[in-house]
Amino acid sequence: MNVNLYHALGFAAGIAVTLLVFLLIRRIWLGKWRVRSEYDERQKAAQGVAFRNAFGTMVVYLLLGWVLNLFDVEISTSPLFLFAGALLGILVYAVSCIVLDAYMGLNDNPRRWVIVTAVIAAVNLVCALCNTQNTSARTANLLCGLLLVAVLIAFGVRALLRRDREEDEV
Numbered sequence: 489m490n491v492n493l494y495h496a497l498g499f500a501a502g503i504a505v506t507l508l509v510f511l512l513i514r515r516i517w518l519g520k521w522r523v524r525s526e527y528d529e530r531q532k533a534a535q536g537v538a539f540r541n542a543f544g545t546m547v548v549y550l551l552l553g554w555v556l557n558l559f560d561v562e563i564s565t566s567p568l569f570l571f572a573g574a575l576l577g578i579l580v581y582a583v584s585c586i587v588l589d590a591y592m593g594l595n596d597n598p599r600r601w602v603i604v605t606a607v608i609a610a611v612n613l614v615c616a617l618c619n620t621q622n623t624s625a626r627t628a629n630l631l632c633g634l635l636l637v638a639v640l641i642a643f644g645v646r647a648l649l650r651r652d653r654e655e656d657e658v
Contacts, residue, residue, distance in 0.1 A: 525593025538584035546577040568624055575635050586642045602643060609636035 527535070550573060556564035563569050585591040592598055612633030619626040 526595050527590065527593050531590040531593075534588035534590035535585060537588060538581045538590065541584045542577040542581035545580040546573055549573040549576055568627055571628060572631055575631050579635050579638055582639045583642045586639070586646050589646075591643070598643075598647075602640065605636050605640055605643075609633050609640065612636065 553564040553569060553573070582591070592601065610633075612629045616626050616630035616633055619629065
């Protein structure tokens with residue numbers, strides 16, 4: 489067999505195992521297969537604003553890449569540059585939702601999502617530190633881990649500000 493075929497089979501097996509583990513953890517954690525978050529009208533409107541902010545950020549980022557491409561800067565054509573742009577859009581969306589208090593539904597448990605996000609961030613950062621051969625995979629894991637750490641920081645700042653505001657009102 490060809491070495492590339494072994495690589496492809498290993499990659500496919502890794503995705504399948506990851507999906508199965510994710511479904512198992514979700515089944516154990518939630519106690520059921522499907523949970524839908526419930527958002528009120530204010531949260532849905534705030535999510536629309538967050539989508540607009542993220543879209544605008546990605547348009548500006550891609551325009552920056554286009555301008556860099558005009559000046560023959562090689563980084564603007566790399567897949568990692570585009571991946572970083574997508575992560576930047578996701579970060580802007582997540583932070584906008586957190587700032588506008590539209591990040592979780594009315595029936596969601598914030599502690600559960602913070603724990604899941606922290607675990608996923610830690611796994612990505614550990615994978616980035618352990619992966620010494622494939623620099624693009626290491627960079628992608630590092631970017632994903634840093635994105636999730638930034639989301640956790642935004643969530644923590646929002647929780648501290650909310651607690652301080654509630655203490656001032658009492």
